[in-house]
Amino acid sequence: MATNGTPTRWADEVDEEHQQQEQQPPAAAAAAAADDSDDDGPPPGFEKPSAGAAAGAAADALAGSLKVSEEPPVDDPDLSIRAERLIDDGPGEIKTVVADSTMYTSAKTFEELGLSQELLQGLYTEMKFERPSRIQAHNGSGKTTCFTLGMLGRVDTQLQAPQALCVCPTRELVVQNQMVLERMGKFTGITCTSTAAADYAMSRRTRIHDQVIIGTHGKLRDWMQKRVLDVRSIRILVFDEADEMLKQDAFADDTVRMIKQLRAANPQIQILLFSATFNERVKRFAQKIVPDANQVFIPKEELxxxxxxxxxxxxxxxxxxxxxxxxxxxxxxxxxxxxxxxxxxxxxxxxxxxxxxxxxxxxxxxxxxxxxxxxxxxxxxxxxxxxxxxxxxxxxxxxxxxxxxxxxxxxxxxxxxxxxxxxxxxxxxxxxxxxxxxxxxxxxxxxxxxxxxxxxxxxxxxxxxxxxxxxxxxxxxxxxxxxxxxxxxxxx
DNA sequence: AAAAAAT
Structure with missing residues (x-):
């Protein structure tokens, strides 16, 4: 889930009151997921929307080529009972919850996403993809493809400064995501660095000029404090395994702090939370820090x-x-x-x-x-x-x-x-x-x-x-x- | 009384 910038509104400092959202740039999409039940509740019901997002739909959203639905959204302040509209007629209904008048549809081809030729080339020749797939929790590359495409698609190749940031819970995921991004972006000329790669480089004194940054939060925070990482140009912020990143006894504090800091630097920042699992408690918390999020779910059956x-x-x-x-x-x-x-x-x-x-x-x-x-x-x-x-x-x-x-x-x-x-x-x-x-x-x-x-x-x-x-x-x-x-x- | 990150 994700949202437009609402700079001063947030987390524990605010209530769940929803604000008028700006229309540009588009609010981001959420790839949520499988596990949908409350910790103390009964087993999850299959009738509830859950599970990861459709790659087509979410990538569509990420690439900013949103298509607006004819029917107006139901204006209900309570996200949980907000209208859920089906946007994919494929097997296993993919559901979305949108926070403003934005409506997503799923893309059948990569061309519909308005991506650059170089990025398309990476998808076809390097990744060997033919067309957007639904996000499948079992394949793993669905979600990764989605947010990687989102980051690459949003980078202004003319601007040599950090523009996309991806935060992961472990070093191993950082390394993995960097590998995927470098493959997919092979022909774009977009530069990338990570907190893991930095361990093998010389110690960082000078500013980072790479356009995409992938890292674990500890070192990212360190970089931000030391001003090695200038966040002013960052326009898209991705959390991989977002439910883990928002868990109270885990990374929640760091995540909240980082979102706050980046929003202060750029109120328009697009935030994306991806995971195969989002239990109710984490979902509620996520809705607090990122209110008015657009949410995309795939059914648990497809896990x-x-x-x-x-x-x-x-x-x-x-x-x-x-x-x-x-x-x-x-x-x-x-x-x-x-x-x-x-x-x-x-x-x-x-x-x-x-x-x-x-x-x-x-x-x-x-x-x-x-x-x-x-x-x-x-x-x-x-x-x-x-x-x-x-x-x-x-x-x-x-x-x-x-x-x-x-x-x-x-x-x-x-x-x-x-x-x-x-x-x-x-x-x-x-x-x-x-x-x-x-x-x-x-x-x-x-x-x-x-x-x-x-x-x-x-x-x-x-x-x-x-x-x-x-x-x-x-x-x-x-x-x-x-x-x-x-x-x-x-x-x- | 775990694991994950970092200084």
């Missing part, structure tokens, strides 16, 4: 939870989890694609890695406590396919896109801080690391004890999706389950 086969493996003792990895997963992994094993703590990542290595099982591990060069190396080797199995904390649970990943193991089932409440969103993001780009994927949840079993039961009920059991000591069953999930084929 493709069903293309990822999910199982539970009940292990009598904790030690049996390691046994399952050694006896079942690792031997089978050799034949499959790549695997990510998610654990809850940094310490588990380290120790599990050590145990597997000691037994001669080749794998790597990553967690936020490692030094940056080491993290980069682990990720690079995994992307190259040099390593097949990666043990990770939730540092990689969101957005990390490696096409070859077919298997996700929840060595620890995802729980909230209280260690009891299932972390539904984290679960969805984790298993979404497999089955990228419409490929096959499977997820195994290793379960020991009642508490963990309960967590899996709740996740199963929440997503209305069965998580059947596979015996922990029956290799034949594992093989047949993987075959059923379509992972044993060569196309995995």
């Amino acid at each position: 493709s939870l069903d293309v990822i086969k999910q199982y539970r493996v009940c292990c009598p003792r904790g030690a049996d989890k390691v046994k399952v990895l050694k006896d079942m997963i690792f031997p089978l992994c050799e034949k499959l694609g790549q695997t990510i094993i998610f654990v809850r703590t940094r310490e588990t990542a380290r120790s599990l890695h050590a145990v597997m290595e000691k037994e001669g099982h080749k794998c790597t591990s990553i967690e936020g406590g490692m030094d940056k060069q080491a993290r980069d190396k682990v990720v690079k080797e995994f992307r190259d396919g040099t390593t097949k199995i990666l043990i990770s904390t939730d540092v990689l649970s969101r957005g990390f896109d490696v096409t070859q990943v077919t298997l996700v193991i929840n060595f620890d089932v995802p729980v909230e801080r209280d260690l009891q409440t299932p972390a539904f969103e984290t679960y969805l993001h984790r298993i979404g690391r497999s089955g990228r780009f419409g490929r096959k994927g499977a997820a195994f949840n290793l379960v020991t004890g009642d508490a963990e079993r309960r967590v899996v039961d709740e996740i199963q009920a929440y997503f209305k999706h069965d998580i059947p059991e596979v015996p922990y000591d029956d290799e034949d069953q594992f093989v047949s389950v993987l075959k059923k999930a379509g992972l044993t084929g060569d196309d995995a």
Whole structure:
């Protein structure tokens, strides 16, 4: 979701009263998403609009080639009951909530978006895209394409100053998004830098002249304070994994501060919040800081939870989890694609890695406590396919896109801080690391004890999706389950 | 008593 500038209105300082919006430039689009239910509420209802945005529609909005609907918007101050109008007649209704008279339609071709020849060339020859696709939560490149296109499309190539800013929750996402942007913008001559790339460059004293900046908020804030990053020309601000960026016990303060600062410098700034998940609490908060946002949702059905086969493996003792990895997963992994094993703590990542290595099982591990060069190396080797199995904390649970990943193991089932409440969103993001780009994927949840079993039961009920059991000591069953999930084929 | 970022 996003909005026009309303410089002095914001967050906790203001109420949800809505202001008259200016018409130019257009308010931005939101790619929201999957998880739509309140934390303390019942499982999400399918009737509600949720899930990520349509690439066509949102990219359309981003490129500023908005088409206005004939019917006037319903003027209701309460966003939640504001009229939702269908703008896409394709399968699975894409819904929008607009904050002013702007209406979006979806573009059928990239040409409709009013993009430059150079940008079109990047889409066709570099990215190998043929036409705008709907944003698909399972493919990951849908949302990324959308905001990357939005940033590239808004840059004035004649102005050599920072004009687009993208904020991400992790270093790995920064690197990934920069790679995509540089590919897509290959022929545009648009320059880009990131906080991750800066770690390998000389220390920054002089002003940044690159037109697109991608970064994690800590260093971005540092750059802004030191005036290394001049924000006066920034006209578009993107938050990737925006619900994470707005979580109260996480990045919310930094995000709010940054929005405030950038708005002060440029009241007209376009703000975009993207995620595959937006629970009600985060959505409400987002509507406070970015009131009058235009919102775009795709239905939960398209989150493709069903293309990822999910199982539970009940292990009598904790030690049996390691046994399952050694006896079942690792031997089978050799034949499959790549695997990510998610654990809850940094310490588990380290120790599990050590145990597997000691037994001669080749794998790597990553967690936020490692030094940056080491993290980069682990990720690079995994992307190259040099390593097949990666043990990770939730540092990689969101957005990390490696096409070859077919298997996700929840060595620890995802729980909230209280260690009891299932972390539904984290679960969805984790298993979404497999089955990228419409490929096959499977997820195994290793379960020991009642508490963990309960967590899996709740996740199963929440997503209305069965998580059947596979015996922990029956290799034949594992093989047949993987075959059923379509992972044993060569196309995995 | 987690993880994510940074100084």
